[in-house]
Amino acid sequence: MTEKPFAITLDVGSSLANKTGNWRTERAVYVDRLPPCNNACPAGENIQRWLYEAEEGADGYERAWRKIMEDNPFPAIMGRVCYHPCETVCNRAQLDEAVGINSVERFLGDEAIERGWTVEAAAEPSGRRVLVVGAGPSGLSAAFHLARLGHAATVLDAGPAAGGMMRFGIPRYRLPREVLDAEIARIAGLGVEIRLDTKVTSILDAMREGGFDAAFLAVGAHLGKRAYIPAGSAAKMLDAVSLLRSMEGEERPLLGRRVVVYGGGNTAIDAARTAKRLGAEEAIVVYRRTRDRMPAHESEVEEAEAEGVLMKWLSTIKRADEDRIVIERMELDETGFPQPTGELEELGADSVVLALGQETDLSLLDGVPGLEVEDGVVQVGPDLMTGHPGIFAGGDMVPAERTVTVAVGHGKKAARSIDAWLRGGEHRPAPKHELAAFEMLNTWYYSDAPRTVQPQLELARRQSTFEEVVGGLDESTALFEARRCLSCGNCFSCDNCFGVCPDNAVRKTGDPEHPYAIDLDFCKGCGICVAECPSGAIEMVPERI
Amino acid sequence: MPLQPIKFYQAGSFAVGNRLLDPDQRSVQARTERSNTLTSGHRACQGCGEALGARYALDAAMRATGGRLIAANATGCLEVFSTPYPESSWQLPWIHSLFANAPSVATGIAAALRAKGRTDVRVVGQGGDGGTMDIGFACLSGMFERNDDVLYVCYDNEAYMNTGVQRSSATPAAARTATTGAVGPEPGNVFGQGKNAPLIAMAHEIPYVATATVAELRDLEYKIERAMEFRGARYVHVFVPCPLGWGSASRDTIRIARLAKETGLFPVFEAEHGEVVSVSKIRRQVPVEEYLQPQRRFAHLFGDPPRTDVIERIQAGADRNIRRFGLLEGEDAATDGLMRVLAETDRGPQ
Numbered sequence: 001m002t003e004k005p006f007a008i009t010l011d012v013g014s015s016l017a018n019k020t021g022n023w024r025t026e027r028a029v030y031v032d033r034l035p036p037c038n039n040a041c042p043a044g045e046n047i048q049r050w051l052y053e054a055e056e057g058a059d060g061y062e063r064a065w066r067k068i069m070e071d072n073p074f075p076a077i078m079g080r081v082c083y084h085p086c087e088t089v090c091n092r093a094q095l096d097e098a099v100g101i102n103s104v105e106r107f108l109g110d111e112a113i114e115r116g117w118t119v120e121a122a123a124e125p126s127g128r129r130v131l132v133v134g135a136g137p138s139g140l141s142a143a144f145h146l147a148r149l150g151h152a153a154t155v156l157d158a159g160p161a162a163g164g165m166m167r168f169g170i171p172r173y174r175l176p177r178e179v180l181d182a183e184i185a186r187i188a189g190l191g192v193e194i195r196l197d198t199k200v201t202s203i204l205d206a207m208r209e210g211g212f213d214a215a216f217l218a219v220g221a222h223l224g225k226r227a228y229i230p231a232g233s234a235a236k237m238l239d240a241v242s243l244l245r246s247m248e249g250e251e252r253p254l255l256g257r258r259v260v261v262y263g264g265g266n267t268a269i270d271a272a273r274t275a276k277r278l279g280a281e282e283a284i285v286v287y288r289r290t291r292d293r294m295p296a297h298e299s300e301v302e303e304a305e306a307e308g309v310l311m312k313w314l315s316t317i318k319r320a321d322e323d324r325i326v327i328e329r330m331e332l333d334e335t336g337f338p339q340p341t342g343e344l345e346e347l348g349a350d351s352v353v354l355a356l357g358q359e360t361d362l363s364l365l366d367g368v369p370g371l372e373v374e375d376g377v378v379q380v381g382p383d384l385m386t387g388h389p390g391i392f393a394g395g396d397m398v399p400a401e402r403t404v405t406v407a408v409g410h411g412k413k414a415a416r417s418i419d420a421w422l423r424g425g426e427h428r429p430a431p432k433h434e435l436a437a438f439e440m441l442n443t444w445y446y447s448d449a450p451r452t453v454q455p456q457l458e459l460a461r462r463q464s465t466f467e468e469v470v471g472g473l474d475e476s477t478a479l480f481e482a483r484r485c486l487s488c489g490n491c492f493s494c495d496n497c498f499g500v501c502p503d504n505a506v507r508k509t510g511d512p513e514h515p516y517a518i519d520l521d522f523c524k525g526c527g528i529c530v531a532e533c534p535s536g537a538i539e540m541v542p543e544r545i
Numbered sequence: 546m547p548l549q550p551i552k553f554y555q556a557g558s559f560a561v562g563n564r565l566l567d568p569d570q571r572s573v574q575a576r577t578e579r580s581n582t583l584t585s586g587h588r589a590c591q592g593c594g595e596a597l598g599a600r601y602a603l604d605a606a607m608r609a610t611g612g613r614l615i616a617a618n619a620t621g622c623l624e625v626f627s628t629p630y631p632e633s634s635w636q637l638p639w640i641h642s643l644f645a646n647a648p649s650v651a652t653g654i655a656a657a658l659r660a661k662g663r664t665d666v667r668v669v670g671q672g673g674d675g676g677t678m679d680i681g682f683a684c685l686s687g688m689f690e691r692n693d694d695v696l697y698v699c700y701d702n703e704a705y706m707n708t709g710v711q712r713s714s715a716t717p718a719a720a721r722t723a724t725t726g727a728v729g730p731e732p733g734n735v736f737g738q739g740k741n742a743p744l745i746a747m748a749h750e751i752p753y754v755a756t757a758t759v760a761e762l763r764d765l766e767y768k769i770e771r772a773m774e775f776r777g778a779r780y781v782h783v784f785v786p787c788p789l790g791w792g793s794a795s796r797d798t799i800r801i802a803r804l805a806k807e808t809g810l811f812p813v814f815e816a817e818h819g820e821v822v823s824v825s826k827i828r829r830q831v832p833v834e835e836y837l838q839p840q841r842r843f844a845h846l847f848g849d850p851p852r853t854d855v856i857e858r859i860q861a862g863a864d865r866n867i868r869r870f871g872l873l874e875g876e877d878a879a880t881d882g883l884m885r886v887l888a889e890t891d892r893g894p895q
Contacts, residue, residue: 010631015586018632023591055565444803444829445559483565495562499574499762500799502597504585508577522585526592526788527796534560540796 020503024525026540028497028518033436033489033536037086037101042401043072043141043409047086047101048490054104054482055492057475062117064482065108069119072408073144073187074137076113076179079106080470081170082405083297091438091488097451100473100481107478113182118189123150128422131156131212133200133364136164137404138218138395140184141411142418143192146216149419153192154210158199161248164220165396166404168245169267171274172466200364203391213422214390216414217365217378218407221358221396227262229352234322240271240355247274256350258282260325262317263355264294269301271353272309276463284310284347286317288330288338303456307463314338315345317352325349360397375399383417383427384410392418436489440536445496449484452477491515491537497529561762573604573766580607580636582616587634589626592795594785594802595673595700598759599623602698602783603669605766607637609773610667615654616640619647619672619681622707623700645681647672648688651695659694667773670697674715675705678742689749692777696769699742699780702787710790714739717810718862719855720842722790727845736858746780747816755815758784760803764825768815784811792841804836809863812870827872833860 004011035048045068053064068075079102090098111117128151132139135157143153161167162184166175188194200206207215224239231237238253240261246253259275261268264287272283285304287294290313294301305311312327316338319326325347330338359376370387372379378386378393385392394410396402413427420427455471456462462469473481493515498506505522506529509515518529530538562575573579582603589596607614615638618624624641627634642650651670658666670688677685677699688695704722705711712722712734719733727733746754752775757765765783772779786793786801793801805811806825810833813825834856837843846852867873 013632014584015588015627015632015634016584018586018588020586020588447559493562493564494560495571495575496560499561499572500597502589502593502600502798503587504581504583504600519585524591526798527794528592528597528798531796532799 019521020524021505021519021521024520024523024543025545026525026527026542027520027523028525028527028529028538029541030491030514030516030518031489031537031539032433032491033440034433035436035488035490036089036091037099037488039432039435040085040089041409042085042403042406043078044412045071045086048485048487050108051099051101051104051482051485052487052490052492054108055479055485057479061108061111062115065112065117066119068105068108071412073119073141074109074183074404074408075105076109077137077166077175077183078405078408079103079109079472080175080179080468081166083299083403085405091436091441092484092486094438095443095446095486096448099484099486100451100454103452103454103473104478104482107473107475109183110179110472113179118186119148121150121190122148125152126150126422128152128213129154129211130418130422131207131210131215132218133157133203133206133215134164134218134220134395135159135162135184135194135196136218136220136395136407137166138220138407138411138414139164139216140187140192141408142216142218142394142415143194143411144187144190145412145415146418147187147190147192149415151419151422154212155192155194156198156200156206157194157196160197162194162196164218165222168222168248169241169270170404171244171247171270171277173273173277173462173469174270176468202366203364204368206364214418215392216411216418217386217391217393217397218395218411219360219362219364219397221360221402223359223361224354225356225359227354227356229317230319232319232321235320236322236351237320238351238353240267240353241358243271243353244274252278255280255353258348258350259284259353260317260347260349260351261285261353261355263287263357264289264296265355265357266296266300267358268353268355269296269304269309271355273304273307275353276307276309277466279464282310282348283308284312284349286312286315286327286347288314288316289332289336290314293332293336303469306459312347316340318344320349320352323348323350325352358396358402362397383421384414385417385421390421433489436536441486441488442532442534442536443486445494445532445534446486449480451484452481487535487537489536492535494534496532496534497538500528500532502526502528559761559763572763573608574601574762579604580612582607582635582637583627584634584636586632587627588629589622590787590789590795592788592798593622593626594759594787594798595623595702596626597798598700598765598783598785599671599698601759601762601765602671602769602781603637605769606667606669606696606773609770611665612637613666614638614669615666616669616671617642617647617650617654619670619676620644620707621673621676621705622702623671623673625707644676646684647676647681648684648695648697651697652688652691652693655694668695670695672699673706674699674701674703674742675713678714678740686745686749689746689751689778689780692751694776694778696772696779696781698769699782700785701742701782702785702790704787704790706787706790715742717859719846719852719859720791721845722842732845732852732855733842743780743782743816746782747819747821749778750819751778751780752776753779753815753817754782755780756782756784756811756813758802758806758811758813759786760799760806761813761825764813771815790842792844793839797839801836801839804831807831808833808836809867809872810836810859812866812872814870821870824870824872826874827867830873833863 037047050064050067084102087098146153224241395407721727725734755768
C-alpha cells in the first residue's frame, strides 16, 4: 500500500514551504536619509559618502577624494579654511565629540596633491563658451564645474594672481600658497583658461567681444568699508583688506609696536594675528559688542587669544592720534544694540587697522538691463541668475554669508544652472531626503572614541612666523577619524540586519549600492532590523491590507 | 589569549559584521555561508528571541565542528514552532523525544558515537528554561555529574511560553504570568523562589559554563566556540526575551536583552571547572526601571501609585549581581568578555 515506514504518511518537508510573510502588517524598507553634515555643507558635499570611502584606507582615499571633487574642487583648501558647519551639526557630538570632518578632508586634499591625482571632464564638449569674471573661490569653482560639464570656461581676473580672497585675504599661516597654487593648477589643467591682470569694465562688452553664451560674475567684495573717525594728521590708519593684500607683495607694511584693529569679524582677527607676526608687541581688537555677538568664528578667536592677541569688548574708537586713540565704552541695550555711555579711555596705538566689512565694486554692471542691485549686492534668483538672462552671479557679491565654502557652493550651483540654461532647460535640484536625526540612530553599536585633535604649532613659533598654524593628521589618525563617522541615515554594510533577523529573511545582494534586501516571503515584520540598525537606514511602513 | 588595549575604534565594532574586517574575523552571522541551522518558515512569533538565540548558538557550533553536529531537543516552543509534522526548519540532524529527557537523549547519542569511535561528530542538547531547569533537571544534573561529552544550551525566556506563559523556576520575582497573577499585596511571582541554573551547573565543576544574551552576538559566538574546545559536559545559558510572554514590542527583543545585562539583572560571565574566568562588564549602566517598563508583565509595578517598594527590591537584586560578579568597570577589567571580543575584532586592517 505504501513505501513509507510505519505510522508515517507524509514525506519530510522543509519549513521553507511555510511562507510566514503573510503574517506581516508592516514591512521594513531600506532608506537613505540625509545626514546632518551633508545638509549643512554650503558646498553641498556628500560628506557621509566620502567618509565611508575613506574609512577603507588605501584605495579608499582616492575614491573619497573623487567624491569630494564632484562637488568641490578645493579639498586641501577647504580642509584649512572652511568653518566646517558640518561638524557643528554632527550627530556624533551628542555621543562624544563631532567627527573631525575638516581634518580628514584636508588629509585627502593633501594626499591628492602629493600623489598628483587629477580629474577629467565628465561630459562631451558642448561647444558653448562661458565667461567667468573673478578668479576667487566662486569663479574658479564655477569654471571647474562648467569644464566638467563640457563647456569652455574662461576666467578673467583684475589681479596679478588667481585665488581672490583665498590669496589676498586669508593669511599664509592659515593657507600656505603652495596648496592654493596646486589646487588652482589642477583646475587650469582641466582646460579652464585663466587670464590675469584683465579687468572687465563692462560685462556686456566683454561678452560680446569674446563671443560668450553666458557669464558668471564673482568679483567678490574687496573694498574695505570706511568709518569716519576724527584723526590727527600723524595718525596711521589703514584698512584690513589692504593690509592682508599687501602681505602678498614684496614690501611688508610697517605697523609699529602697538596695533589696534577695529572690528569683530574674521578679517579683524586675521589682521590682528598678522600684525602680531609682523612684530607688533601688542595687537588689540576693539569691538563694539561682546564676544558672543562677534561674527568671527570661535576657533579663530581662541587661536588668536592663545597667540596673545588682546580683545577690548564694548568699545568704539572716538578719535585717533599719532600714538594713541580714544575709545568710548558701550553698553548693550535690551535689543542687543550697543549704546554709548560717555565713558572715555585712552589706548596707546601706533596704527589703527579698520576691519569694518567689505563692499563690492559693481561698476562692470553699469547699463545692464534687468539687473537689480540692493544694499550694495546683486539680486539673484534661486538658480543664481540675475535679472538679465544669461548673466549669473555668486560669492560675496550676492546676498549670502561671506565664506570660501559658500562661494564654492555658489560656483557649483551656478555651473549647473548655466548648464541647464545653455541646454534650454532648468536645473532642478533633487528633493532632499528626510533628515537623519540623532534619535533615529542606535548608538549602542558605535564604540566610544574621542576625536583626534589636529596638532597645533607651538605658540612661540607661530607668533613670529607665517608657517601654517594647524597641522594635518597623519594617515593612521585620519583613518581613525574617518571611521568615527556614524554614517547617519545611510547603510554602511554592518550586517546587523542580516544577523538579527529571527526569521533569516534578510538577504545579501552583492550590490554595493543596496547591499541587503528583505525576503518578503518570510519577513514577519517584527521590526528588529529597524530597531537595531545603527545608522537609522531602515524604516517600517504599513502594509496595504 | 592576552587582552589587547583598544587603540583603534571604528564604527560598527559592536555590530554583527564589519566590512572593514578580514572575512575570517567576521562573526558567523555576518557570513552568507552560515549554516542557518534554524531556517526560514518556522512558526515562532514575530521577534522571537529563542529562534534568534538558537540560530546564533547552533550556527556557531556548526562552524566550530565543521558541520558535524547532532542536536537533541526538549519539548517546548523551540521544538513546536520548528517542527510541525511533516515540516522541519532544522538544517542539521535533530531529534526530539520528550520534555524531560533531552540531556539523556544527548548523552545516549554521545555514548553511541563513542562506541562507534566517532570523535569528529559532536552533540548538542537544547531546550527552554522549563524543559531544562524544571522538568528535565534530573537528567541534566546526571549528564553533568557523569561529565558526558555534550554541550547543553538552555534558551531562557523565563516561563513556559508554549503552553501559555506559566511560571517556571526561571521566572523573575514580581513578573506576571498565567499562574502568578498581578493581584493581591504581593502581585506577580513571589520573591525568594526559583533557581540559578548556571551557578548550579558550576557546582558540578564541569569543564565549561557560560551565560550570554541575544544582544551580544560576538560574545555568544565566542562562548559556543570556546565550549566546543572542551570534551565533557558543558552548559551555556542564553537569555532570550519573549515578546508574547513578556508583553514587549517585537522590535525590542534585542534591546530588552541588552537592558537585562546593562541593569545587572542578568550577569554575563563564563566559568571553567567551577570557577568564574571572565565577566562582561556593564557598558552603560541603567536603573532596572528601564528594563521593566517596556514589559507588560511588570506593568503592575508602574500603576498609580507605582510599586516603588517592589522596584527597589528588584534593583537590590541587580545591585547584588553587580557586586557578586564585579559587573562594573574597573573591577577586574582584564577578564572582560566584551573587551576581549572587541580586542579580537580590533586587529582589522590598519
